[in-house]
Amino acid sequence: MDPELFLDVANYIKEVHHIAYPLFDVAHFAMSCIHVRDDMSPNFLVVSRKHPLACWISCMLSCFAGYILANALLGEMPLAPLKDPKEVGLASLVWYLIFYSPFDIVYTLCKWFPVKLILSLLKEVQRVHKVHAGVHHTAKMYPHAYLVQVIIGVVKGAGAGFSKIAERFIRGTWIPTGHEFLQPTFPTKACAAAALLFVAEANTTYITAPHSFVYLGVVIFFVYFKFSSMMFSIHD
Amino acid sequence: MDPELFLDVANYIKEVHHIAYPLFDVAHFAMSCIHVRDDMSPNFLVVSRKHPLACWISCMLSCFAGYILANALLGEMPLAPLKDPKEVGLASLVWYLIFYSPFDIVYTLCKWFPVKLILSLLKEVQRVHKVHAGVHHTAKMYPHAYLVQVIIGVVKGAGAGFSKIAERFIRGTWIPTGHEFLQPTFPTKACAAAALLFVAEANTTYITAPHSFVYLGVVIFFVYFKFSSMMFSIHD
Amino acid sequence: MDPELFLDVANYIKEVHHIAYPLFDVAHFAMSCIHVRDDMSPNFLVVSRKHPLACWISCMLSCFAGYILANALLGEMPLAPLKDPKEVGLASLVWYLIFYSPFDIVYTLCKWFPVKLILSLLKEVQRVHKVHAGVHHTAKMYPHAYLVQVIIGVVKGAGAGFSKIAERFIRGTWIPTGHEFLQPTFPTKACAAAALLFVAEANTTYITAPHSFVYLGVVIFFVYFKFSSMMFSIHD
Numbered sequence: 001m002d003p004e005l006f007l008d009v010a011n012y013i014k015e016v017h018h019i020a021y022p023l024f025d026v027a028h029f030a031m032s033c034i035h036v037r038d039d040m041s042p043n044f045l046v047v048s049r050k051h052p053l054a055c056w057i058s059c060m061l062s063c064f065a066g067y068i069l070a071n072a073l074l075g076e077m078p079l080a081p082l083k084d085p086k087e088v089g090l091a092s093l094v095w096y097l098i099f100y101s102p103f104d105i106v107y108t109l110c111k112w113f114p115v116k117l118i119l120s121l122l123k124e125v126q127r128v129h130k131v132h133a134g135v136h137h138t139a140k141m142y143p144h145a146y147l148v149q150v151i152i153g154v155v156k157g158a159g160a161g162f163s164k165i166a167e168r169f170i171r172g173t174w175i176p177t178g179h180e181f182l183q184p185t186f187p188t189k190a191c192a193a194a195a196l197l198f199v200a201e202a203n204t205t206y207i208t209a210p211h212s213f214v215y216l217g218v219v220i221f222f223v224y225f226k227f228s229s230m231m232f233s234i235h236d
Numbered sequence: 237m238d239p240e241l242f243l244d245v246a247n248y249i250k251e252v253h254h255i256a257y258p259l260f261d262v263a264h265f266a267m268s269c270i271h272v273r274d275d276m277s278p279n280f281l282v283v284s285r286k287h288p289l290a291c292w293i294s295c296m297l298s299c300f301a302g303y304i305l306a307n308a309l310l311g312e313m314p315l316a317p318l319k320d321p322k323e324v325g326l327a328s329l330v331w332y333l334i335f336y337s338p339f340d341i342v343y344t345l346c347k348w349f350p351v352k353l354i355l356s357l358l359k360e361v362q363r364v365h366k367v368h369a370g371v372h373h374t375a376k377m378y379p380h381a382y383l384v385q386v387i388i389g390v391v392k393g394a395g396a397g398f399s400k401i402a403e404r405f406i407r408g409t410w411i412p413t414g415h416e417f418l419q420p421t422f423p424t425k426a427c428a429a430a431a432l433l434f435v436a437e438a439n440t441t442y443i444t445a446p447h448s449f450v451y452l453g454v455v456i457f458f459v460y461f462k463f464s465s466m467m468f469s470i471h472d
Numbered sequence: 473m474d475p476e477l478f479l480d481v482a483n484y485i486k487e488v489h490h491i492a493y494p495l496f497d498v499a500h501f502a503m504s505c506i507h508v509r510d511d512m513s514p515n516f517l518v519v520s521r522k523h524p525l526a527c528w529i530s531c532m533l534s535c536f537a538g539y540i541l542a543n544a545l546l547g548e549m550p551l552a553p554l555k556d557p558k559e560v561g562l563a564s565l566v567w568y569l570i571f572y573s574p575f576d577i578v579y580t581l582c583k584w585f586p587v588k589l590i591l592s593l594l595k596e597v598q599r600v601h602k603v604h605a606g607v608h609h610t611a612k613m614y615p616h617a618y619l620v621q622v623i624i625g626v627v628k629g630a631g632a633g634f635s636k637i638a639e640r641f642i643r644g645t646w647i648p649t650g651h652e653f654l655q656p657t658f659p660t661k662a663c664a665a666a667a668l669l670f671v672a673e674a675n676t677t678y679i680t681a682p683h684s685f686v687y688l689g690v691v692i693f694f695v696y697f698k699f700s701s702m703m704f705s706i707h708d
């Protein structure tokens with residue numbers, strides 16, 4: 001292949017990814033806020049109208065759970081995700097639209113199956129990116145701490161499950177049971193498998209396929225499984 | 237103004253502030269310990285006589301709540317306030333006098349309205365200093381992380397409200413409701429407003445008044461509001 | 473004494489300690505896992521067979537409690553103990569044998585009094601080492617923060633007591649009472665005394681005995697007291 005053409009294609013893909021990245025974030029934020037809203041659903045009006053601050057903190061915790069928890073576990077700054085005004089602004093805007101738009105139009109639109117399906121699949125793609133980034137970031141600091149790499153990968157990819165009890169607490173609901181350690185949901189198990197695969201791929205010679213093939217395979221698995229579970233109403 | 241005279245006045249004010257600083261700390265420690273003691277009041281004798289360690293830890297957590305929480309949120313050392321033996325010694329002495337002085341003389345004196353008023357107003361002055369120091373300290377590390385600056389300012393100024401559930405837990409009382417996120421008390425709201433003002437002042441050109449004027453205005457607001465609420469028995 | 477002979481003896485002791493070190497770790501891991509297993513004893517079969525992940529996390533938290541808590545309190549990496557695959561592998565192997573060996577043979581063997589006695593005494597020896605290491609490690613960073621040195625010493629030596637509520641929570645049991653702050657167990661009190669002694673020895677001239685004598689005295693005290701309490705069924 002002509003090297004200049006390859007460079008053009010690579011730059012084009014990078015540019016598309018750069019442009020599309022906020023789309024993945026919006027999908028993640030929307031699904032996270034919808035999840036929190038459905039979880040509070042009997043108290044929705046009380047919490048959203050009378051306790052907007054607790055509602056917002058609860059959703060921010062859910063949106064940035066993986067980042068906050070991973071940083072806390074690594075002894076780094078837990079508030080790191082809030083350092084970026086654009087990111088927090090985007091998450092806050094999504095929260096506001098999901099909770100307070102007139103006639104609940106944005107919430108209703110997102111709950112419409114085709115839109116919900118697209119948002120879910122985008123979120124799954126980003127989930128794989130987060131797991132891989134978590135493993136990779138940790139491996140740079142601690143090359144031989146495989147267990148820590150897996151833990152951070154799982155937490156980055158499925159963080160909201162682990163913070164659910166704290167997030168409910170902030171909303172005024174204290175339920176200290178049924179958490180992620182006792183009953184790992186499917187996202188947690190899938191992220192653990194993906195993290196293990198990424199760690200094994202980086203540290204052993206058993207996996208001979210190129211990295212991009214492995215990554216694409218994991219993305220296909222996550223997207224396919226979510227697609228199937230939504231199409232055939234299998235819930236995790 | 238003659239520069240040398242100005243320098244003399246500035247040094248004098250600095251010296252007075254330096255001499256007076258422990259006074260502000262003592263007021264804060266006294267009010268914090270009184271707050272904890274009143275909060276445990278049905279169990280006061282049990283906790284203070286049978287569980288002195290839990291009582292002391294509870295009060296230290298309340299005295300240094302802002303510092304501990306801010307450091308934890310920034311990924312810094314949570315035990316930092318305990319690095320200074322003089323500070324911890326002073327706080328422990330105040331705790332001891334509030335809880336164990338003969339005939340409850342120190343507690344009774346502090347609860348006497350004129351003394352309570354002075355201690356409360358001194359605490360409000362220091363609260364503004366803490367908010368400003370929190371915002372300023374965070375801004376040096378993260379110049380554009382405005383939300384983090386506000387959060388740290390609020391936590392530094394109104395930290396005890398956020399740690400109340402943990403502090404009660406240490407004393408053997410578990411009440412996971414009615415916390416600062418769900419029902420922000422007036423100090424929290426006031427600190428948020430002050431932090432927002434300090435951040436806006438440092439990063440925009442809308443506020444043209446000199447910094448010392450803005451700072452003094454915030455101090456006057458806090459002191460005036462506390463004075464009014466105590467004089468006319470309005471509680472937060 | 474002939475300096476070369478002294479050097480030979482010192483190297484021999486160092487070598488023995490190096491070889492024996494995993495033995496102390498195994499004793500600590502075994503006693504920690506037994507402690508967790510006995511604590512969950514009504515639910516043992518449910519937790520160990522249906523929730524192996526929660527069971528393992530619970531035991532790892534108990535095994536590395538001191539290290540995790542001390543790091544968290546110092547603003548360092550809480551997951552640090554998991555950086556060492558050998559250490560985590562050894563702890564996991566011990567956990568597996570205590571919980572899942574055929575006919576419960578390893579658990580039964582460890583509960584046999586002579587074996588239990590040896591494991592307990594080895595754990596007490598290591599406890600002193602952990603307290604001293606905690607005080608020493610903190611003193612290098614914060615030479616004059618005596619209170620922090622004592623706190624870290626206590627947490628390093630008696631950490632599992634402080635993490636018990638969190639460890640039970642991970643297993644699905646929420647009991648927010650009867651914790652280490654309210655009712656310090658004997659190990660906590662003993663570690664506090666030892667930490668105070670090590671801090672005083674390093675920072676004052678009241679203790680003129682050589683350090684190794686003081687250290688040996690503390691070890692003898694811990695071992696003797698544990699021996700007595702086990703021989704005469706006095707429980708802490």
Ligand SMILES: [Mg+2]
Nearest residue numbers: 271396397423
């Ligand atoms: Mg208050």
Ligand SMILES: [Mg+2]
Nearest residue numbers: 075311312547
């Ligand atoms: Mg840190």
Ligand SMILES: [Mg+2]
Nearest residue numbers: 507632633659
């Ligand atoms: Mg124990």
